[in-house]
Structures are given as structure tokens and as C-alpha cells.
Amino acid sequence: MSSPAVVSAPSIPRGPRVGRFIVWGIVGVIGLTIVTAITVEFSFLDIFRNLTRRNLVLDGLLSPDIGQLWSERSLSAFVETLQLAILGTATGGLVALPLSIWATDYGNPYVWLRNMVRIFNAVVRSIPDLLWALIFVTAVGIGVLPGLLALFFFSIAVVSKLTADTLDSVDRQPIEAALAAGAPTISMVHTAVVPQILPAYTSFLLYGFELNLRASAVLGLVGAGGIGARIEFFRGRGEWSEVWGIVLMFFLVVFLVERLSVSLRRRLV
Amino acid sequence: MIRFRAASVVYPGGTRGLDNVDLSIEPGEFVVVVGLSGAGKSTLIRTINGLIPLTSGELSVNEHSVPDLNRRQLRDLRGDIGMIFQGFNLVDRSTVVNNVLMGRLAKVPAWRALLGRFPEHDLAVAAAALDRVGMLDRAHQRSTDLSGGQRQRVGIARALAQEPQVILADEPVASLDPPTSHQIMQHLQRINRELGITTIVNLHFLDLAVTYAQRIVGLREGTIVFDGPGSECTAEVFEGIYGRSLTADDTLTDEAPLP
Numbered sequence: 300m301s302s303p304a305v306v307s308a309p310s311i312p313r314g315p316r317v318g319r320f321i322v323w324g325i326v327g328v329i330g331l332t333i334v335t336a337i338t339v340e341f342s343f344l345d346i347f348r349n350l351t352r353r354n355l356v357l358d359g360l361l362s363p364d365i366g367q368l369w370s371e372r373s374l375s376a377f378v379e380t381l382q383l384a385i386l387g388t389a390t391g392g393l394v395a396l397p398l399s400i401w402a403t404d405y406g407n408p409y410v411w412l413r414n415m416v417r418i419f420n421a422v423v424r425s426i427p428d429l430l431w432a433l434i435f436v437t438a439v440g441i442g443v444l445p446g447l448l449a450l451f452f453f454s455i456a457v458v459s460k461l462t463a464d465t466l467d468s469v470d471r472q473p474i475e476a477a478l479a480a481g482a483p484t485i486s487m488v489h490t491a492v493v494p495q496i497l498p499a500y501t502s503f504l505l506y507g508f509e510l511n512l513r514a515s516a517v518l519g520l521v522g523a524g525g526i527g528a529r530i531e532f533f534r535g536r537g538e539w540s541e542v543w544g545i546v547l548m549f550f551l552v553v554f555l556v557e558r559l560s561v562s563l564r565r566r567l568v
Numbered sequence: 569m570i571r572f573r574a575a576s577v578v579y580p581g582g583t584r585g586l587d588n589v590d591l592s593i594e595p596g597e598f599v600v601v602v603g604l605s606g607a608g609k610s611t612l613i614r615t616i617n618g619l620i621p622l623t624s625g626e627l628s629v630n631e632h633s634v635p636d637l638n639r640r641q642l643r644d645l646r647g648d649i650g651m652i653f654q655g656f657n658l659v660d661r662s663t664v665v666n667n668v669l670m671g672r673l674a675k676v677p678a679w680r681a682l683l684g685r686f687p688e689h690d691l692a693v694a695a696a697a698l699d700r701v702g703m704l705d706r707a708h709q710r711s712t713d714l715s716g717g718q719r720q721r722v723g724i725a726r727a728l729a730q731e732p733q734v735i736l737a738d739e740p741v742a743s744l745d746p747p748t749s750h751q752i753m754q755h756l757q758r759i760n761r762e763l764g765i766t767t768i769v770n771l772h773f774l775d776l777a778v779t780y781a782q783r784i785v786g787l788r789e790g791t792i793v794f795d796g797p798g799s800e801c802t803a804e805v806f807e808g809i810y811g812r813s814l815t816a817d818d819t820l821t822d823e824a825p826l827p
């Protein structure tokens with residue numbers, strides 16, 4: 300018979316203690332949420348009361364004007380919105396590719412140019428879509444053009460941000476090989492970097508298109524054309540059934556486009 | 569002709585990559601550089617094509633003083649020096665032929681590369697390079713679909729496509745199994761003999777070094793501690809280079825015959 304084991308069963312050693320930073324971070328987030336909820340007088344009761352009180356807007360929701368689906372003016376506004384989204388994504392997304400490449404250390408040998416591009420990208424990214432629309436409505440007047448310009452810059456912001464993250468995590472080994480072979484920067488980027496990011500970049504273009512389609516509904520509210528202008532028209536006249544009819548239609552289109560885009564993107568990656 | 573004179577590389581932080589190296593390599597030589605990891609093998613090889621700049625001393629390659637070259641001249645020089653890597657450094661998503669055409673980028677205008685419209689001559693050079701390593705029939709496969717040995721052969725073809733005067737190989741067989749390692753070394757040897765391309769190979773397997781090297785250069789802590797023909801390289805010499813007695817890990821096969 301063996302003697303009783305002297306060695307105790309192995310147990311997982313104690314891990315490092317949870318950092319003070321994390322603990323205080325969580326406490327801070329919870330505290331901030333409570334404080335802000337109190338200051339904006341947030342209350343579920345009020346939301347419930349207001350939502351169940353009769354009002355014209357909600358009456359319209361109960362009887363949406365499905366006829367908007369056939370209305371010629373609403374349809375052409377829709378086509379305009381789609382055109383805006385496609386054109387804005389295509390142009391902005393195309394410009395976003397070199398802009399994000401020029402902001403990387405390997406894609407741009409000139410430090411000053413790299414920093415200028417980085418500053419430009421940061422500024423473009425910090426401006427929201429609606430603000431772009433306001434800027435261009437002020438600059439070039441009401442119509443489709445300010446909407447297109449807004450989506451152009453908004454696409455640059457979205458696509459260049461996402462592409463930049465992909466460019467950061469690119470495999471550097473082929474870059475070294477291309478440089479060792481004496482390739483100029485443009486040729487190096489084209490052969491060693493672009494094939495690596497192309498699937499992700501295409502997926503970002505589709506995602507940008509989804510965002511633009513949704514954004515273009517709002518852009519019309521400030522006079523930048525598309526279906527938003529139509530919504531604003533009916534809203535101004537208090538014709539809520541028509542507003543909800545268009546919203547319903549918009550929901551259908553966005554839903555279909557998103558399904559299509561998601562399945563396309565899945566095939567890419 | 570490659571000539572180092574009192575060449576040193578000091579990395580930021582004070583680590584010495586190379587320490588006062590004097591070395592001449594004649595055209596057509598097959599030189600194997602041995603040494604422990606961290607001895608400066610990679611640094612030595614990367615100074616030759618300017619991937620790592622010297623911090624002091626002189627280095628001339630084909631009569632060009634490497635530290636004095638501007639960016640354009642450095643690109644031209646690199647175009648004449650092929651490089652082969654431990655990790656193959658292929659673009660995994662690209663086809664074999666596109667990887668090999670990377671070797672033509674120094675000679676082909678950027679707009680042609682962007683449009684993928686390589687001149688006939690460059691395509692022919694790439695095809696010949698692939699054929700030499702027996703990979704021509706795989707031209708349109710993706711590099712991810714290849715085995716390690718096949719990928720390194722593509723790496724060799726990419727270097728050959730440069731029509732180089734010098735080939736630098738940095739631990740080309742470190743990620744490969746023994747039979748494949750020999751196959752790759754034989755390819756390098758044959759290329760050196762048939763095309764007369766100066767070849768410098770970093771290795772840490774001593775039996776491979778002895779088998780293939782015309783000349784062995786031993787590096788230890790950034791300085792050259794041995795320089796002579798492979799036949800003179802006995803176990804004692806290697807122990808001097810490594811600064812310790814040899815173990816089974818230092819050879820590719822367990823009972824390797826060292827002279």
C-alpha cells in the first residue's frame with residue numbers, strides 16, 4: 300500500500316488581481332449613467348404615458364398611406380435617394396482608399412505629407428453626416444448637389460476609418476519582400492498590400508452604402524434632396540399618414556438592400 | 569563584389585548588430601553565414617541591400633557605396649539583389665505568378681504594375697524563373713494552397729525574376745522539414761553554379777552549412793570569428809563560433825557528419 304500523498308493536487312495558481320483602473324472605470328460608468336439619467340429627468344412612466352396618449356402622429360402610424368408606394372413623386376424621390384447613396388459611396392469610397400494608404404507609415408515615405416493626410420482624415424471623420432449636409436446646403440443651395448457632396452465626404456470618413464484599421468494589421472512580410480526587390484512605393488502597395496485588404500475594403504464599401512442610404516433619408520430634412528425632402532414636405536403639412544407610408548416604404552428598401560449587402564459581404568470574407 | 573570595411577550597426581537602444589566587420593565577397597561565391605540567433609546574421613545580410621543602414625564604416629556593392637545612395641539609386645541596387653526569407657514573405661491571397669512578378673517591379677513602370685500590364689519580356693522572365701524551380705504548372709494557384717517547400721520555391725523564383733547579380737537568403741530553410749531543406753539548398757546551389765549569381769545564405773544548421781558552403785563566415789556578437797572554406801570547419805571551429813559545445817539542435821539530422 301502506498302503512503303498517503305505528500306503532494307497536494309495541482310490547483311490553478313491565483314491570477315493577477317483585477318486592476319484598480321478597471322474597478323474605478325466600471326464604478327465611473329455606472330455613476331455617470333445614474334447622474335445623467337437624473338439630470339435629463341428620465342422616467343419610464345413618462346415615456347409610457349406620452350406614447351399611449353392620443354396624438355396625430357401616432358394616429359398616422361395606425362393608418363399609413365400605402366398609396367405612397369405607388370405615388371410617382373415619392374418613387375422618383377426614392378430613386379433620387381438611391382442614386383445619391385450609390386454615387387456618394389462610389390466616389391467617396393474610391394477617394395478613401397488612397398487617403399487611408401497615404402496615412403500609413405509604409406504607404407507614404409514623406410512624413411509631412413503623411414501627417415497632413417492624417418489630420419485631413421481626422422477632421423473629415425469628426426464631422427457627422429447631417430452637419431456635412433448643412434454645410435453644403437449653405438454653400439451651394441438646396442437640392443441634390445449638397446446631398447451628394449455630404450455623402451461623398453461621409454463615405455470618405457467611414458470607409459477610410461475602417462480601411463485604416465485593416466491597413467494597420469496587414470502582413471508586413473510581403474512589404475519587406477517588395478522593398479527588397481527594389482519596388483517603388485506605388486507598385487509595392489499595389490502588389491503587396493492591396494490584395495490583402497481588397498476583400499475587407501469591398502465589404503466596407505457595401506457597409507458605407509448601407510449607411511449612406513439611411514443617412515440620405517435624414518439629409519432631405521435640411522434640404523439636401525432625396526426622400527427626406529418628401530418626408531419633410533408631408534411633415535410640414537401635418538399629413539402623418541403620408542409620412543408613415545413613406546417611412547414604411549423606406550424601411551422595406553433599406554431592409555432589402557441590407558440583406559443583399561450582408562449576403563454579398565459574407566461571400567467576400 | 570561586396571566589400572565591408574570597419575562596418576558597424578548599432579540599433580537604437582545600444583544593441584550592436586554588427587561590430588567593426590571587414591569582409592569581401594567575390595562575384596559568384598556561395599557563402600554561408602553561421603552563428604547563433606542574435607549574432608548579427610540577419611543584420612549582415614540586410615545591410616547589403618540597404619534594408620538596415622550602417623551606423624558607421626563602409627560598404628560597397630558592385631562599386632556602389634551603399635550608405636551614399638539616394639532612395640532612387642537604392643531601389644535600383646535592390647533591383648539587382650534578390651532576397652529569400654525565412655517566412656517566404658509571399659502575398660498569400662495572390663497567385664504564384666503575381667508573387668513572382670513582384671521581382672520585376674524595380675524594372676517595370678508603376679502604371680504598368682497598377683494595370684497589371686507587364687511587358688512580354690518581363691512575363692517571360694517570370695515564367696523562366698518559375699520553370700527553373702519546377703513551379704510553372706502552379707502559376708495560377710494561390711500561394712496559400714502550396715506546401716512550405718513549394719512556397720519557398722516561389723520565393724526563389726521571385727528572387728530569380730529580378731535577374732539578380734546577388735541573392736541573399738535569410739534562414740531560407742528554418743521553417744522546413746529536413747528533406748525539403750536539402751531540396752531548397754540544392755536549388756540555391758544549382759542557381760549559383762549555373763547562373764553564377766553570388767549567393768549569401770544565413771543558416772544555423774551546421775551540417776547544412778558544411779554540405780553546401782563554398783565558404784563559411786562565422787559570426788559571434790556581431791564580429792567575424794571565422795572565415796574559411798567549409799572543409800576547414802570542424803566541430804571545434806563551430807564551438808568557437810557558438811561559444812559553447814554543440815548539441816543535437818545545431819544540426820538538421822541527429823547524426824550529422826561534421827568534419
